[in-house]
Amino acid sequence: MNLETALEPEKLKRLVIEPLTRVEGHGKVTLLVDDHNHIQQARLHIVEFRGFEKFIQGRPYWEAPVVVQRLCGICPVSHHLAAAKAVDQLVGVDKLSPTADNLRRLLHLGQVLQSHALHFFHLSSPDLLFGFDDKVAHRNIFGVIRDLPKLGLRGIRLRKYGQEIIRMISGKRVHGVAAIAGGMNKPLAQADQQTLLSQIDEIIDWTQQAVDLITQLYTKNLDYQNFATIQSPMLSLVAADGALELYDGPLRAIDARGQTLFDQVPDSAYGDYIQEAVKPWSYMKFPFLIAQGAANGWYRVGPLARLNTCRYITTPKAEAARQALRQQGFPLHSTLAYHWARMIEALYCAESIKVLLLDETTLGQDLIRHGRMRREGIGVVEAPRGTLIHHYQIDANGLIIKANLIVSTTHNNQAMNESIRQVAAHYLDGQPLNEGLLNQIEVAIRAYDPCLSCATHALGKMPLQVHIQNRAGQTLAALTQSSL
Numbered sequence: 001m002n003l004e005t006a007l008e009p010e011k012l013k014r015l016v017i018e019p020l021t022r023v024e025g026h027g028k029v030t031l032l033v034d035d036h037n038h039i040q041q042a043r044l045h046i047v048e049f050r051g052f053e054k055f056i057q058g059r060p061y062w063e064a065p066v067v068v069q070r071l072c073g074i075c076p077v078s079h080h081l082a083a084a085k086a087v088d089q090l091v092g093v094d095k096l097s098p099t100a101d102n103l104r105r106l107l108h109l110g111q112v113l114q115s116h117a118l119h120f121f122h123l124s125s126p127d128l129l130f131g132f133d134d135k136v137a138h139r140n141i142f143g144v145i146r147d148l149p150k151l152g153l154r155g156i157r158l159r160k161y162g163q164e165i166i167r168m169i170s171g172k173r174v175h176g177v178a179a180i181a182g183g184m185n186k187p188l189a190q191a192d193q194q195t196l197l198s199q200i201d202e203i204i205d206w207t208q209q210a211v212d213l214i215t216q217l218y219t220k221n222l223d224y225q226n227f228a229t230i231q232s233p234m235l236s237l238v239a240a241d242g243a244l245e246l247y248d249g250p251l252r253a254i255d256a257r258g259q260t261l262f263d264q265v266p267d268s269a270y271g272d273y274i275q276e277a278v279k280p281w282s283y284m285k286f287p288f289l290i291a292q293g294a295a296n297g298w299y300r301v302g303p304l305a306r307l308n309t310c311r312y313i314t315t316p317k318a319e320a321a322r323q324a325l326r327q328q329g330f331p332l333h334s335t336l337a338y339h340w341a342r343m344i345e346a347l348y349c350a351e352s353i354k355v356l357l358l359d360e361t362t363l364g365q366d367l368i369r370h371g372r373m374r375r376e377g378i379g380v381v382e383a384p385r386g387t388l389i390h391h392y393q394i395d396a397n398g399l400i401i402k403a404n405l406i407v408s409t410t411h412n413n414q415a416m417n418e419s420i421r422q423v424a425a426h427y428l429d430g431q432p433l434n435e436g437l438l439n440q441i442e443v444a445i446r447a448y449d450p451c452l453s454c455a456t457h458a459l460g461k462m463p464l465q466v467h468i469q470n471r472a473g474q475t476l477a478a479l480t481q482s483s484l
Contacts, residue, residue, distance in 0.1 A: 003421040006032045006041035017438055020445060022123040022140075024074050025452025029420060029441050037431060042424040044417050044445065046284040046452055053403045061090050061377075061394050062181055068390065068405070069175055072454045074118065076175050077111035077166060078383035079454075081247070082390040084179035085379025089268075090394060092371025093182040099364030100183040105247050106356045107169045107178055108381065112246060113207075113349040114162025115384035116303075116342050119449045120210065121155025124339055127443050128217050128224070133436025151213070154206045158346070161196075161203050165353070168192040183368040193357055200354045204317070207347040211321050214340045219328070228335040228419040228444035231256040232298065233289060234305035235411065237267070237382050242311030244318075244348060246382040252309045253289065253299065258331045261289065267380035270389055276406065284413050284452075287406060298414035301386025302448060303341035308332060315351035318344055335419050338447045342384075373398070383408045385449050409450045419444040 006012060009032055018028035025046075032041040056067055065083040069076035081104060088096070096104070126139040129148070137143075145152035163173040169188060170176025178184055218224050235253040239245040242252075251270065253261040265273060276285040277294045288297035299305075308331040313319040321344040325332065356362050379390045386408030393402040423444045428437050 003039060003042045003424055004417070009041065012040055015433065015438075017441060020442055020452075022442070022446055023450050023452060024072065025450070025454070027445075027450075027452045029445075031424060031428070031441075033433075037429070037433060039424045039429045042417075042421045042441075043281060044413075044420055046282050053405055056403050057400050059400055061087055061392065061398050061400055064390075064392060064400065064403075065179055066177055071407075072451055073174055074451060075111060075115055075383050075385070075454065077107055077170070078381055078388050079390070080170075080177075081108055081179055082379040082381045082383075082388045083392075084181075085248070085381065086377035086390045086392050087181045087379070089377030089379070090374055090392065090398075091181045092374055093369045094371070095369070096183055097364070097366045097369055098361045099187070100367050100369070102356055102359060102362040102364075103169060103184045103188060103367075104179055106188075106353065106362065107166060108247050109349045109353050109356070110162040110165025110169075112162075112382075112384050113203075113346055113353070114159045114166070115449075116346040116349070117155055117158035117162065119384070119446075120214070120339060120342055120346075121152065121158070123449075124446050125151075125155070127439070127446070128214070128336075128339065132440050132443050136435065139439075154209075158203065158206055158210075161199060162349075165196060168196070180368075182370055185367070187365055187367065188363055190363055193363060196353070197357050200350065200357065204347070204350045204354065207343065207350045208317055210343045211340075211347050214343050215321070215324060218334075218337065218340050224336045225328075225334050227440075228422050228447065229333055230335065230415065230418045230422055231333045232300050232415055232418075233261060233292070234308045234331060235289075235299050235301050236306040236309045236387055237380060238263075238310050239314075240264070244306060244310040244313045244322075244345075246306075246345075246349075248381070251380075251387075254309055254331060256331070256333070258308070261291070267389070268378045270378065270380065270406075271391075274406065276410075282413070285406075285410055286413050287411050288414075298418075299411065300415045301408055301411040302338060303345050303384075303386075304332065304338045305386065306382060307341045307344060313344075313348055315348050315355070317351055318348035321347060335444060335447045338449070342449070385409055385451055385454075386411055407451070407454045409448070409452060409454055412448045412450065416445055416448055416450065419447070 012032040015031040020027045027046050030043050033039050065080050068083045069080040071079050122141045130139050167173045170178035233255045237245050237249040238252045239249045251265040252263045255261050275290050276287045288294045313322050376393050381388050389406040391404040392400055395401050420441050423440050427440050
C-alpha cells in the first residue's frame with residue numbers, strides 16, 4: 001500500500017490531526033480515507049515557515065551565533081554552537097584553546113541533557129507509561145507527577161540541572177551568549193564549578209535509573225519493539241576513532257543493513273554527500289544521500305542513529321547501556337528505541353559533564369584564538385534531535401551573503417512520514433477511528449523529538465499558498481507559488 005499518494009483524493013474523506021501535541025512547533029497530519037475507513041494517504045505537514053536563511057543575509061558574520069539561536073527555545077545552544085563553529089572558520093580558527101573547547105563541550109552537554117530530559121519525561125513518558133489510548137486528561141506530565149511523583153520530579157530536576165549549566169556559562173537559561181568568533185566570552189567561575197560538582201553524582205544516578213526504566217518498558221513490550229518500525233540508512237558525527245561524538249567530528253553513514261556508506265568525511269564536505277529536495281505539500285525540505293538518490297536516499301539522524309553509527313561510548317555506564325541496546329539487533333531500526341537511545345545519551349552527558357568539571361583546564365583563562373579571515377565557514381554539531389549543519393558565506397565586508405541550514409528534524413522528515421504510514425497501515429486501516437488510535441500517529445512522530453519551528457527556516461524555493469478572504473469567509477484573491 002502506497003500511502004504517500006492517493007488516486008482521486010477529491011473523492012476521499014479527509015481527517016486532520018491538528019495541532020500535533022507534545023512537540024515543539026506547529027504541524028499537522030492529514031489522512032485520506034475511503035468509505036470503509038481504509039487509509040489511502042498519510043502525510044505529515046509543516047504549516048509554518050521562518051525565514052532565517054534569508055533575513056540573516058546582509059548581517060555581519062559575528063551576529064550569526066546570537067541571531068540563529070532564536071530559531072528555538074528548546075535547543076538554542078545547538079544553533080548557537082553550530083553557528084559559532086562556522087564563524088570560527090570565517091575568522092580562520094581551526095582549533096580552539098583547550099579551555100574554550102571544554103567550555104563549549106560542557107555547554108553542549110548541558111543542552112543535550114536538559115532537552116532529552118524534557119522530551120522523555122514531559123512529552124513521551126505519558127504514552128510509554130500509561131498506554132497510547134489512555135485518557136487525554138491523564139496522559140500528560142501532570143498525570144506522571146500525580147501517579148509517579150518521584151519519577152516526574154526527577155525529570156524536572158534533571159532538566160533544571162542542564163539549564164543551570166547553560167546559565168552559568170552563557171548568562172541565561174535560554175538565548176544566552178557564550179561562544180564568540182574563535183572561542184568563548186568568559187571563563188567558568190570556580191564557585192559555579194563546585195555547585196555543579198556537588199550535584200553531579202545524583203544526576204548520574206537519576207539518568208541511570210531513567211535508562212533502566214526505558215530498558216524495561218521497551219524490552220518487555222513487543223508492541224513497542226514493532227511499532228512504527230522502518231528500515232533506513234543512518235547518519236551522524238563520530239569521533240576519529242568511531243566513538244560517540246556530539247560536538248565535533250567527521251560524518252559517518254551506514255545503510256539499513258549496517259554496512260558503511262561513508263566514514264570520516266569532514267563536515268565541510270557535507271554538500272558532496274547530502275542534498276535537499278522539496279515537495280509541494282510541506283514547508284520542510286527532504287534531504288537525501290546523493291549516492292542513493294532522492295527516492296531511496298532518505299535517512300535518519302538523532303539518538304538512535306548515533307548509537308547505531310558509533311563504535312563505542314567513552315563513558316562506562318553509558319557504554320554498558322549501549323551494549324544492552326545493541327543486543328536487540330544491529331542496526332536497531334525500531335522507532336520507539338529512539339527513547340531508549342535518548343536516555344543512554346543523557347547518561348553519557350551526565351558522566352561526561354563530571355569529567356569536564358573535574359578537568360582543571362575547564363577553569364582556565366585562555367579563551368580566544370585568532371586567524372586570517374576566510375569567505376566561507378561550515379559548522380556541524382549533533383543537536384539533541386540529530387545532525388545540525390550551519391553553512392555561511394560572507395563578502396569582503398564581513399556581511400553574510402548566503403546561508404544554508406539543515407536542521408535535525410529536516411533530516412528526519414521523510415522518516416517521520418514513513419513511520420506514520422506504517423502506523424496508519426498496521427493499526428488504523430479499516431478501523432473505526434478514535435482519539436486513542438489517532439494518538440498512535442503522534443506517538444510515532446514524538447519518538448523523533450521533532451522541533452518543527454527549527455526545521456522550517458527557509459523562505460524562497462518552497463510551495464506557498466496565500467488566500468485573502470472577507471469576513472464571510474469568501475475568497476477574494478489567491479496566489480500560489482510552487483517550487484515544482
